[in-house]
Amino acid sequence: MAGAEGRSSVREQPTIVCRCMDKTQEDLIKSLQMAIRMFGPEALEFENYRRLATATTGFCQGRGCLSLVQRVFASEMKKMGIEFGMDEIQFRVRSPLQPVPLGLFARRSLEEV
């Protein structure tokens, strides 16, 4: 039933950290390197990183992956001698908190405009 294309071999499976945005462990490490170049290791905050990596920003709004993404962030930062304390949340999630049709908020259909 699964289509043939895009199928990785049975034995070679990616490790997906964020399902919604389709980010693998390697993707996350790559965007961390980019984030560090942009912000500098000292100034880099999790929120900057999260936005750049786009992980945690999909349909589920990080419900499924936030803790995994943080773990990758913390362990990679640690390798550079920077302790990342996952203390207080520094970001606000956005509405809608659940995926709902855009039409809910539209006043008229395109034809009427």
Add this chain to the structure above:
Amino acid sequence: MGESMQDRRIWEHPVLSWDRGTPLSISYDGRSVTAYPNETVAAALYAAGVLAFTRSSYLHRPRGPFCMIGKCSQCMMRVDGVPHVRTCILPVEDGMVIESEDPHDSEYPTPARELRVERQELSYDLAIIGAGPAGLSAALAAAPSGMRIAVLDQSPYPGGQLVKQTHKFFGTKESFAGTRGVDIARNLISMLKEHPNVELHTTTQVIGYYPPEGVLIAARAEGVDKYKLMYIRAGRYLVATGAMERTLAFPGNDLPGVMGAGAAQTLMNVFGIKPADDVLIIGAGNVGVIVAYQARQAGINVRAVIDILPKTAAYLVHAAKIRRLRIPIFLEHTIKGAYGDGAVESAVIYQVDRSFRPIEGTEKELKVDGVWMAVGLSPSVELLNKMGARIKFVPELGGYVPYRTKYMETSVRGVYVAGDASGIEEASTAMMEGRIAGLSAAISAGRGTDAMAEERRKAIEWLDLFRESPDYRRIKEGVSKVLIQEAA
């Protein structure tokens, strides 16, 4: 293509039965699928052997449901022309047309039908988000105050995680020992029905909160194309949104067939559907071993329950039950990867050393079509975050949780929290916290009675005592990190 669909429904079970009613028919990618009135679309598809519901956005990987409670968004399909519908919380209707979506399609989504949206402005004294044990208990406790109360839940059936717990709880009498979770939920709901001042809204998802004047926005789905958009202003809010099951990072962790143990439980116990024939369960805590036992009852072969720790965190009674069934428990083991073409076909586990590093050469391959994750839950605090509540990372409580007073009020005045959303614990404490929060909402609004104040004092005392026991020390420690000290 012409192949007939399977039927993964369980028709014989040692302790459960399902009153399925008259079958109806839905169409899935042009094929006809049998469904039953109490099922959700995702359940009916799973019963027919559909494992891959959608394709991932970039890597184009097949994906299937992970949570089955409307949180993971991996079950989205096009329903009657409406794109991106979460099928796990959508009740089936005869003749529904379900299509799998492909993000690489060139065709853009055009709803076949116009949405019908009715806007409502509503006001309540107390709005409770989540109708699990915490939310329901809160409503029950606050109801005698006469306040106008709304309980909102996105699921078609109230009760939260309790509805899938078919085992008898133990503990003290207050915590409903000896009663099955599903019956506790039923009791709470029927007691709630006796209060005309309480409205219970199911299939109603809370999608946002807008300060400063404070409007909670909820969408009540009545089918896929008809919605009530509710603008709710309430004197008090109580967030009891529960938690979401966690996963681990390993190759193949997104293959259809890899799902939360609670999701598997929903399929088996709520809908009577076998999610797999042979399964590997990751995590030998209470959830892992209970689900292993229930899987066996459902006729599923549990190939192994593994845990990275050297000893199981499960209550002895539960662990002994599965040992008696000769279900192998491998401690100090973890998963190396899940493999398969389009869905899980096998998994490899290996042993770890004292610092949790895998030991080469200890790999074991298991032929399984299910890998169930029982590795803990993360509190669902998105709404609280949106409402501006201060939130802190507390490992003892399962992740990010809000600061709260002993009355379960968060750092935002008039916003309360209870249950797993305030820290992962269990149904009994969720109910007690719900009671405390519900009573406090009433008391702080000047609607409490002396009896309610006394009930609250007792509930707080019970909770404190409960957490004194050695099993709950960690929780107590966690709570102390987010406790707001406040003059009563």
